[in-house]
Amino acid sequence: MNLSRYLPVLQWSWRYNRQQAGSDLVAALIVTVMLIPQSLAYALLAGLPAQIGLYASILPLVVYALFGTSRTLSVGPVAVASLMTAAALAPLAQAGSAEYIVGAVVLALMSGLMLVLMGVLRLGFLANFLSHPVISGFITASGIVIAASQLKHVFGITGSGHNLFDIGRSLWASASSINLATLAVGVSTLVFLVLARTRLKPGLLALGVAPQMADVATKTAPILAVVLTTLAAWFWQLQLQGVKLVGHVPSGLPQLTWPQADWALWQQLAVSALLISVVGFVESISVGQTLAAKRRQRIDPDQELIGLGAANLGSGISGGMPVTGGFSRSVVNFDAGAETPAAGIYTAVGIAVATLFLTPAIAWLPQATLAATIIVAVSTLIDIPALRRTLRYSRTDFGAMLATIVLTLGHSVEAGIITGVALSLGLFLYRTSRPHCAVVGRVPGSEHFRNVLRHKVDVCPTVTFLRVDESLYFANARFLEETVLDIVTSEPQLTDLVLVCPAVNLVDASALESLEAINERLKDAGVRLHMSDVKGPVMDRLKRTEFCQHLSGDVFLSAHEGWKALVTGAKNDDL
Amino acid sequence: MNLSRYLPVLQWSWRYNRQQAGSDLVAALIVTVMLIPQSLAYALLAGLPAQIGLYASILPLVVYALFGTSRTLSVGPVAVASLMTAAALAPLAQAGSAEYIVGAVVLALMSGLMLVLMGVLRLGFLANFLSHPVISGFITASGIVIAASQLKHVFGITGSGHNLFDIGRSLWASASSINLATLAVGVSTLVFLVLARTRLKPGLLALGVAPQMADVATKTAPILAVVLTTLAAWFWQLQLQGVKLVGHVPSGLPQLTWPQADWALWQQLAVSALLISVVGFVESISVGQTLAAKRRQRIDPDQELIGLGAANLGSGISGGMPVTGGFSRSVVNFDAGAETPAAGIYTAVGIAVATLFLTPAIAWLPQATLAATIIVAVSTLIDIPALRRTLRYSRTDFGAMLATIVLTLGHSVEAGIITGVALSLGLFLYRTSRPHCAVVGRVPGSEHFRNVLRHKVDVCPTVTFLRVDESLYFANARFLEETVLDIVTSEPQLTDLVLVCPAVNLVDASALESLEAINERLKDAGVRLHMSDVKGPVMDRLKRTEFCQHLSGDVFLSAHEGWKALVTGAKNDDL
Structure with missing residues (x-):
């Protein structure tokens, strides 16, 4: 009984049946199709080689299925954590270099250790430090920064930076060297994805498709874009036109290793790892609780810390990057009918198969396609009405939110979140320091x-x-x-x-x-x-x-x- | 009316009368006699030349009299702020060097600016971050560290460090070179001061002296110790026996200047200045409110920030060190009958006279005397019963208190206070995160x-x-x-x-x-x-x-x- 508390897999696996397996397999297939382009794209966003995204989508999913309490959460690379990874590693090494990759592994391992520790010590309440306006402002601002950082791939120019000023300045500096072939791929993918999002669902509904299935079909549009642009790149040899492709991806499953990193690197990345852990946990638990409530299931926040922590440890030892529960994938998993965490294990198998056999094809995938996928994906993170709502409701909360947004956009993700937390604590103290x-x-x-x-x-x-x-x-x-x-x-x-x-x-x-x-x-x-x-x-x-x-x-x-x-x-x- | 809010001197000066002036002069005389050895001693504790203590006891008192709202607070160098000054400057320069002195001035100026800014922005509530167990534990631990740091002067050996480990190790290393003449001066001063504290008051009361006057007389014992040991040092030429004296002190009033410090130094000292400001403010406001309540007077906390800030700015531009309202001196000032802040101005005049004429005598003052004065003064800061009281009342509060004490004693004053604040916020959040x-x-x-x-x-x-x-x-x-x-x-x-x-x-x-x-x-x-x-x-x-x-x-x-x-x-x- 007590063991099953710490190993929630024991709660469902002994009565796992054929009907559940069928549902889980269908959901896993759809999520896999969605996760392949996302994992490649988020690795690109984090400044890492494409295969790292795949690696982070295999072992972590299996580990979460053993330790997590959500039945339907889909763990893996997500946009905000990838941006935070890039921001944390940028000052330390050249993106894509060997040191950089080791840094990503250290971040995943350290986040994992911190989350497991917080879970064992029942410190889940520390996530309360992140008030809702701060996290909401932070995610909106991160979405904007992420979208801006991907423009360089769409235009085929160079660019760098982790805040709007730096990104804007570097884009401007290389604006004259736009590559038209890249732009064609990028813009057509963007248009395709936006149309799929806005028109496909009503169209399918008009054809009599069930609403949930129409939703799921819409969410698989990115894989179609990936397949089509990969074929186009191969057929027309687009790399000769200057279109940047993902290029050679080593095939084969990740090796289990412990990183060769010195103690100084761990110390340098500690604050970033803590922020990634806490932000990831808050994001993940709110998705998990929303979905669990729909079926009157329960999530144990302290055990969730252990589940997510274990997933990150799994990601770290298999050469991956920080992972957490993603919003859109989890919703797809839920809507597609996943009944148990076994769906996550099947998804991991799907990604492993892709890693073994699809890498020759992935080499032809244009980076502009991935960038367009990211831009469309993060556009759902940007929640401007929340600003108006918060302003109308409470000026002090809005102040903390605005400071978080301004600093995230204008300085860095870490400055944004730290200022937001400090300010909301200060404002709270101010508010309660004068009781009625x-x-x-x-x-x-x-x-x-x-x-x-x-x-x-x-x-x-x-x-x-x-x-x-x-x-x-x-x-x-x-x-x-x-x-x-x-x-x-x-x-x-x-x-x-x-x-x-x-x-x-x-x-x-x-x-x-x-x-x-x-x-x-x-x-x-x-x-x-x-x-x-x-x-x-x-x-x-x-x-x-x-x-x-x-x-x-x-x-x-x-x-x-x-x-x-x-x-x-x-x-x-x-x- | 509004002007008098920001310049409280206007509230009392226009009806200042001869009777008040008489009371203030008597109080000022007694406080001056008490402040001379204290200002020298706290400069020594901060690692600064003796005259800096005197400088910090002239202009700041005048400025506070103009801007402060307490009628009886005695501003000047205090023990805890001096220890924090020493701890902040130790990593940057050799104690007593020109850079070190500039650092002390920068700390005073920056504390002053921060306090004034907090006052103008009405941020006094930020002092609430320091919960009572944390500040009480911090002051107890600081008292212990201060007393330990003075032992080297009493034994005539060398020593260094700002936590118990470092101090203990350095004392042990030089324990074989105890100077007996210094020890004689130090121990006899200690015994004299302890006897004055424990026996003099009952003796005077038995002789029919009024209790308040007996108290005041007791508090002037240190100046007697100073006079006697200075005479002894001069008469027996104790420096030839290896007794360290204060030595040459430049006579004359301080010059008004702005320090030649680069921006990096200001940045390095910012956190220390903030901690000194907040701790000093909390110490000062609690004394001020206690005394004001006895006469049904009011203290305006936001204006107090401005008053203390202005006093620190005054200290900085006259080459002083961080100052705040001292507990024991304020009580003496109050008991001796001070009625208005004019008493502070008269005290400043008294110290100025001492700076002009007494420095040749001060040169003969043994450092062991000052160390003994400090040890006896800080022994009143050490409040062990408060630990027991807090433990009995609330274990969570006790936890924050204990962490503050352990880190202050074992690591540094800054680590102690920061951990205490973080822990009490965390514990508070934990406590309120599970409402009934x-x-x-x-x-x-x-x-x-x-x-x-x-x-x-x-x-x-x-x-x-x-x-x-x-x-x-x-x-x-x-x-x-x-x-x-x-x-x-x-x-x-x-x-x-x-x-x-x-x-x-x-x-x-x-x-x-x-x-x-x-x-x-x-x-x-x-x-x-x-x-x-x-x-x-x-x-x-x-x-x-x-x-x-x-x-x-x-x-x-x-x-x-x-x-x-x-x-x-x-x-x-x-x-």
């Missing part, structure tokens, strides 16, 4: 207490009731001190202050110190401090300290009890 | 809903009421998704889920996305999502989005309304 506090008074003739600014209530000039509408912890402890001292300095007649705490779920050690300080300062100023409506668990904790002995006043069960004791002076008359 | 949620049911025959696990309540197998006891934001958005999906997968009969939100004060953009996702996933699973008890401001925000249109269910005013509509099926019968 209200001076309350008694609703005449009742036991209820309401805000004096909003209601006609009884008040007493020597006793102030202050209600705190938030847990007290380090972020707002100082604010409470300031609020209380403000009240004391502005009301010279004051002799008693009651903190009304019905919404205080937590008092941490910082807030306890603040309460002690408030108590001491009020004592110095000749004011007694009381508390009321303290929740049970909070009171239990306070009783472990000397605070209750130090408290100059009393702890009342309710504000009304306090009112009776301090204002009407009839402590026990009617209870 | 309870499935509730109706108390029979009433409109109240209570936790099904704790109370005998009515429930309905097809409708679940889930109460959320925390604001919803990025840290816990994912947890809510998981909780809801858990309920849905474990209850196959479910058709309706009601989120009961009386304690939800905020729904940020991440949580909104989660609610949207929950709504979609429940829809896919055939379950309608409802909400109830949504607070007014939260509802106003939600109405700005399309969430309410997307919501598959209804928004009820209360859980009871939901119960009537969904369970008893009598939506509008008795309302």
Whole structure:
């Protein structure tokens, strides 16, 4: 039972049947057809030789099928992680060089180790540091950077850089050397893919094809583009026109190895590996949960960390690159009817077959085709309405989102995500550092207490009731001190202050110190401090300290009890 | 009016009278006597020539008197900031060298700029990042490191390092060369100061001296030690016995200059300057608020940032070192009767006079005396009971505290404080990432809903009421998704889920996305999502989005309304 928790394959494999195998095989076939061009394209995007993308689509899928909890997640190279890989490796080595390839392997291994460690230590909550506006802004901006970085392949010019400025500058510098044959291949592929996306599905639906199958057929358009342009390149010998092809790809399955990398390289790539891990995990878990919910299945986030981590370790030892659960492929896998992770294993077999037998054909594949595939694929990542939605909903969240986008576009993916995280933490702290506090008074003739600014209530000039509408912890402890001292300095007649705490779920050690300080300062100023409506668990904790002995006043069960004791002076008359 | 907000001196100076001037002068005299040895000692601790300490005790005090809001804070060099200065500069230059002195000036200027900027932008809340256990652990550990670093002066041996390992190793290495004359001076000063602290006050009280004056007299013991050991060094020519003296100190007031430092130095010191600023601010504001509260005065934290920042800028342009409000001196200033910041100006005059006329005498002051002064002064920073108190109160807070202490002692002050901040943020996020949620049911025959696990309540197998006891934001958005999906997968009969939100004060953009996702996933699973008890401001925000249109269910005013509509099926019968 416990073993199957850590090895979810045991939960489904013992009752795996022929019907499930049939469904899984169909889904795997469709996903394989989709994954071949994607894995080549994302390797290109990451600055790696094409076969690395294939390698990252074999062992990781098998490993995830053993350790992952999602039934339908399709693991492999994805766009954002590939861009982050390229950005991390660019300062270290020439793209495609032996050191560069070792760097990609180290990134995959280190991401894998980090994810497994986070899973074992149950640190999945750390992914919460990435607030939704930050991740959404980051993915939009990454999509734009990725699309821009692929333009050079479409135009047949040279280019470099990992932000819009650098990419734009380098494109501009070589704009005069556009290769028309390449442009023809690139643009026609783009047009074909866009039409397939926008027109094919309605057409198929009109022909009476089931909506889900029409969707799946649309998603296989890229492989058709790949086949057609490969044939064209071979037939017309397009390389003679200056069209860059993928070129020789070593055939055969990847070898299992451990990279020859020195410790300094691991250290240099640590931050990048962490960011790739966390971003990949967040991307993957949200796809996984969306799909699982549709069938009322469960995903265990901590085990998912282990599953994704193991997949990355598998990618690393088989010479691949960082992998994660891809959005569009997983949806296709789901829609095509995959029922168990076995579909992933069949997909891995499909890719392995391609690696063994299709590499001579892949050599003829124009890079412009792959670039067009990437551009169309990432265009779905760009979510401009989310910006408007966030702006309308919350300006602070929008601020964090905008900063993430601007820095990702204008500086680098790492600067973007780090700034976004820092800013959303800072803004959150700012927001909670001023909790809602209200001076309350008694609703005449009742036991209820309401805000004096909003209601006609009884008040007493020597006793102030202050209600705190938030847990007290380090972020707002100082604010409470300031609020209380403000009240004391502005009301010279004051002799008693009651903190009304019905919404205080937590008092941490910082807030306890603040309460002690408030108590001491009020004592110095000749004011007694009381508390009321303290929740049970909070009171239990306070009783472990000397605070209750130090408290100059009393702890009342309710504000009304306090009112009776301090204002009407009839402590026990009617209870 | 507005001007006086930014220049608080205008609030008190126009009605400054003879009686106040008298009180301020007395306090200033006592503080000056206390500050002379402290400023020399803290310069020594920071690895700087003695006069730098004096320089940092002139202009900064005048500037703070103009811009600060505390009436009684005594600004100048303090122990922890001096240690942090030494730790920041040690990797860059030889202690006492010209580059080292420039580095100290750059630290003061940059801290000043950062504090002023934080004040102008009202970023005082950023100091909240330093939770109480972290700052308390940090100050205790710093006190221990400072005391250890001064032992070499007491023993007359050489030593170096900014953590306990390095200090211990270097002391051990030179332990054989103890200078007995130095040891005699150091130990006798230590014994004298400890006796003054523990016995003098009771003695004076027994003689009928007023408690406050007895306190003040006790605090002037260090100057007596300084005078006596200086006379002894001069009379017996102790330098011939190997006792290290302060040596030649240039007399005369500091010159106003801007340091000749290149941009790289500013960059290298930026993180250190930020840490010194924030730690100094936190230390200073807590003293200031404690003292202000005793007289029902107010401190404006954002203006305090400007005041402290301006003081540091003043220190920097007059060749000083980072300064902040010192705890013990401020208490003495307060107890001695200081009524306005003018006392600070008089103290500055006193130090200026000392700088002009006392430097020939200071040259004879043994370094062992200053070291003993530091050791006794920082012993008050070491707060071991706080560890026990925090452990008893909260293990998570204690964890952050312990990590801060261990890293400060064992590695460096900067590693200590950064780890502490990161850990307390992480722990806080962990704590709030799992808010209290309870499935509730109706108390029979009433409109109240209570936790099904704790109370005998009515429930309905097809409708679940889930109460959320925390604001919803990025840290816990994912947890809510998981909780809801858990309920849905474990209850196959479910058709309706009601989120009961009386304690939800905020729904940020991440949580909104989660609610949207929950709504979609429940829809896919055939379950309608409802909400109830949504607070007014939260509802106003939600109405700005399309969430309410997307919501598959209804928004009820209360859980009871939901119960009537969904369970008893009598939506509008008795309302």
